[in-house]
Amino acid sequence: MRIIKKITGKVIYAFGQFLSAIFDLFIWIAGAAVSLVAGIASAVAALIGMGGCLLILLLSTPAGLLLLLNPVTLMAIVFFVVFPILGYKFISFLKYLKYIVTEYLFDLGSYLMDGKGQYKSFSEYGHKYQRMEEERISRERAERQQQQQREWEERFRQWQSYQQQSQQQGGYYRQQPYSxxxxxxxxxxxxxxxxxxxxxxxxxxxxxxxxxxxxxxxxxxxxxxxxxxxxxxxxxxxxxxxxxxxxxxxxxxxx
Missing domain, CATH: 1.10.287.110 (DnaJ domain)
Known part of the structure; x- marks a missing residue:
């Protein structure tokens, strides 16, 4: 009986590793697709911004209005706007699903193989993933805040140094002006x-x-x-x- 449990645990653990690789592949494909579409959308937006006035004039013509109201054009606009938004949400969902499924299988497999630890319900793994995400977001926010503080402190330090040098030279210190x-x-x-x-x-x-x-x-x-x-x-x-x-x-x- 113990041997059967151990073999079953190994099979479950290996299946979890297989699913993890499959999830990683789908996440990579989805990420590449979203990045590609978002890049194209950004490039198009930049081109439109460069020729904004000319584009407005072209679209104000009858031919331009027909092109803009064309179902294919409208679908393309909706696709390039909506796809990245939904894509990022889909990637987040895949990461969430990967975690709760694979962690469940890993813990169950380890429990059957070694009799150590314990496996939990899917909802508990979901709560744990959410806590991990909240901690990650808080950690990244703290790092950005610290980086901002260093940048502001450096800017104020440079400003004070500039003022001191300017005062020492009678207001004619122009080597590197600072605002x-x-x-x-x-x-x-x-x-x-x-x-x-x-x-x-x-x-x-x-x-x-x-x-x-x-x-x-x-x-x-x-x-x-x-x-x-x-x-x-x-x-x-x-x-x-x-x-x-x-x-x-x-x-x-x-x-």
């Missing part, structure tokens, strides 16, 4: 506060509460309006910018 970063910082800070709907005298607790409310309202999985993805990205960028360090820096500027 005052305070103006841009204030503008970005106030814009971020406006995006989240908080005052400029906010604190980290108000920022976190406002972010959760806005992120839930404009999350693309819940909000299906055309600008939901853009707004959701702006909300995340605003939240990342309103770090404890930047809140304190802004308050010091006002004092």
């Amino acid at each position: 005052n970063p305070m103006t841009e910082f204030r503008s970005r800070y106030e814009k971020a506060c406006s995006t989240l709907g908080v005052g400029t005298d906010t604190d980290k607790y108000q920022v976190k509460l406002a972010y959760r409310k806005k992120a839930k309202e404009y999350h693309p999985d819940i909000n299906h309006s055309p600008d939901a993805t853009r707004r959701f990205q702006e909300i995340n960028e605003a939240y990342e910018f309103l770090s404890d360090e930047n809140i304190e820096r802004y308050k010091q500027m006002r004092n």
Whole structure:
């Protein structure tokens, strides 16, 4: 009986490895297809931007209107806009499915082979994957915030150094002019506060509460309006910018 369980466990574990490879292949194919379509869409958008006025004139003609209203043209526009959005969601779903299926099989196989550990229900693996994703997003956000802090600190350091050199040379220090970063910082800070709907005298607790409310309202999985993805990205960028360090820096500027 023990031998049968061990053999069954090996078969299940090997099947999990096989499924993992199949999932990786489909994820790679889907990623390549989405990247290709998104790249073509970006290139077309760039060409349209370069010849915007000419394109408007062409589309205002009867022939241009017929071309624009042609079902094939409309389908192409919808495809290049919608496919990348759905593609990224499909890839995320494949990664989620890969994790819960393969981890279940790996744990079950190990349990049958060695009698160690335990296997759980699919829903428990799903919850674990969601927690892992939340931790990954939080970790990446923290890394971006730290990088932003280093960049702002370097810009302020260069500005102070430039001012000191300019004062020492009687205001004629022109070796490498620097623009005052305070103006841009204030503008970005106030814009971020406006995006989240908080005052400029906010604190980290108000920022976190406002972010959760806005992120839930404009999350693309819940909000299906055309600008939901853009707004959701702006909300995340605003939240990342309103770090404890930047809140304190802004308050010091006002004092």
